[in-house]
Amino acid sequence: xxxxxxxxxxxxxxxxxxxxxxxxxxxxxxxxxxxxxxxxxxxxxxxxxxxxxxxxxxxxxxxxxxxxxxxxxxxxxxxxxxxxxxxxxxxxxxxxxxxxxxxxxxxxxxxxxxxxxxxxxxxxxxxxxxxxxxxxxxxxxxxxxxxxxxxxxxxxxxxxxxxxxxxxxxxxxxxxxxxxxxxxxxxxxxxxxxxxxxxxxxxxxxxxxxxxxxxxxxxxxxxxxxxxxxxxxxxxxxxxxxxxxxxxxxxxxxxxxxxxxxxxxxxxxxxxxxxxxxxxxxxxxxxxxxxx
Amino acid sequence: xxxxxxxxxxxxxxxxxxxxxxxxxxxxxxxxxxxxxxxxxxxxxxxxxxxxxxxxxxxxxxxxxxxxxxxxxxxxxxxxxxxxxxxxxxxxxxxxxxxxxxxxxxxxxxxxxxxxxxxxxxxxxxxxxxxxxxxx
Numbered sequence: 001x002x003x004x005x006x007x008x009x010x011x012x013x014x015x016x017x018x019x020x021x022x023x024x025x026x027x028x029x030x031x032x033x034x035x036x037x038x039x040x041x042x043x044x045x046x047x048x049x050x051x052x053x054x055x056x057x058x059x060x061x062x063x064x065x066x067x068x069x070x071x072x073x074x075x076x077x078x079x080x081x082x083x084x085x086x087x088x089x090x091x092x093x094x095x096x097x098x099x100x101x102x103x104x105x106x107x108x109x110x111x112x113x114x115x116x117x118x119x120x121x122x123x124x125x126x127x128x129x130x131x132x133x134x135x136x137x138x139x140x141x142x143x144x145x146x147x148x149x150x151x152x153x154x155x156x157x158x159x160x161x162x163x164x165x166x167x168x169x170x171x172x173x174x175x176x177x178x179x180x181x182x183x184x185x186x187x188x189x190x191x192x193x194x195x196x197x198x199x200x201x202x203x204x205x206x207x208x209x210x211x212x213x214x215x216x217x218x219x220x221x222x223x224x225x226x227x228x229x230x231x232x233x234x235x236x237x238x239x240x241x242x243x244x245x246x247x248x249x250x251x252x253x254x255x256x257x258x259x260x261x262x263x264x265x266x267x268x269x270x271x272x273x274x275x276x277x278x279x280x281x282x283x284x285x286x287x288x289x290x291x292x
Numbered sequence: 293x294x295x296x297x298x299x300x301x302x303x304x305x306x307x308x309x310x311x312x313x314x315x316x317x318x319x320x321x322x323x324x325x326x327x328x329x330x331x332x333x334x335x336x337x338x339x340x341x342x343x344x345x346x347x348x349x350x351x352x353x354x355x356x357x358x359x360x361x362x363x364x365x366x367x368x369x370x371x372x373x374x375x376x377x378x379x380x381x382x383x384x385x386x387x388x389x390x391x392x393x394x395x396x397x398x399x400x401x402x403x404x405x406x407x408x409x410x411x412x413x414x415x416x417x418x419x420x421x422x423x424x425x426x427x428x
Contacts, residue, residue, distance in 0.1 A: 009416040044420040045367065048386040050315040055424070080417045157369035158382075166373055192332040192368035196422035199405050199414065204336055204364065229415045237412065 003124065004071035005033040006062060008042055008081035015078070015229035017273025021258040022077050022121060024271035028262070029129060029137060033075065036065045044080050046087040053101055059088035060102050064109050066116045075119045077258070079228035083154035086118040086161040120155060122171055122227065122257065123163055131178040139266030141180030144288045147260075148186035148221035149173050150212070152231045156190050166190065172257060176225065179264040184221045188212050193234040202241065205234045209242045213252050222284050224254045232256065237278040253281035263290060301351030306391065310348065314387035316380045321345045327371035327381050337361035341371050341381055348384070362388045363399060363426070389425070399426040 047055035194205035236254035
């Protein structure tokens with residue numbers, strides 16, 4: 001099944017492990033992620049002011065690309081891209097005047113007709129394949145691996161874009177359960193990682209990383225699983241600085257959900273791109289007998 | 293602490309502008325404090341989220357615009373979704389930031405923002421979102 005796919009900038013750069021593991025695992029699920037023939041930055045953050053249309057141009061231009069390629073649906077992986085594209089799309093559906101203004105401004109483009117749907121990969125897998133089908137395709141169950149799932153903010157909030165219940169989401173947990181993993185009850189799964197403060201106000205992020213990872217440890221998790229390159233940077237790569245600030249801090253591997261999906265479906269280890277993870281997840285995966 | 297509420301400050305032009313940009317009515321808030329209870333950044337703030345909106349209600353806009361809080365907020369939307377009155381505090385914070393940014397008063401420079409990128413693989417979305425939120 002061919003699926004239109006919007007990667008976003010970070011998946012082509014620092015989060016290549018997210019992209020390659022997603023493409024590989026989707027192939028094993030029978031989904032062919034077809035990158036848009038043209039795309040630009042999604043805008044990264046959704047503009048919240050009522051008088052600002054300029055910052056909605058980037059996401060809407062991408063949705064025009066989906067239309068040009070002849071698709072009605074587009075799948076994204078990065079939480080920030082998902083949130084920005086989806087919120088901008090919802091705004092266009094709700095406010096025809098605003099849509100007209102945007103179309104008039106981009107007069108060289110074909111008009112955007114707001115009937116494209118923006119999906120996050122996890123929702124797409126759940127709705128189009130179903131987790132039962134995923135369970136049948138598992139070759140290497142993640143038995144014994146204790147996983148804390150971290151959604152962060154942008155997959156659950158605001159209401160117009162939420163993947164699942166915003167206070168007690170289960171969509172990612174259910175997928176990982178189908179893969180054989182053991183889910184840990186993790187109370188901070190929808191907390192903020194500090195986001196862009198990682199530049200400029202790093203201390204905020206270090207405090208957050210200490211709190212979020214320490215709690216996952218206390219709850220008995222072996223690894224933390226997420227779906228956002230920004231959260232991944234803060235919660236994985238920033239563990240180096242967190243350890244300097246808090247000498248008793250215990251590190252924990254942080255993985256993209258697609259990396260575990262790829263392993264469970266019997267994909268190649270090279271397609272997980274683990275060399276880009278800061279805290280090496282291989283020792284714990286070996287210890288559990290999930291990889292050799 | 294004694295606070296003098298001045299007629300000319302309440303609903304001042306700048307506060308009305310904040311309401312207009314955010315699309316939110318500040319008087320919907322009845323100060324239950326759920327926003328501050330849920331805010332993951334509350335620890336780092338000098339004015340709690342409910343105090344930000346309270347200050348706007350009583351016309352103390354300078355206290356808000358000069359606060360550290362509006363720059364600490366990273367738009368996680370927790371305050372908004374948990375508000376029993378549905379007050380979009382997330383957009384109010386954004387409008388408060390814009391009151392400063394639209395005077396061309398950037399809070400961070402490009403060089404400063406990407407300084408660390410040379411040493412570490414900073415994700416592109418971190419750089420872009422920082423500049424989108426803290427510069428005009």
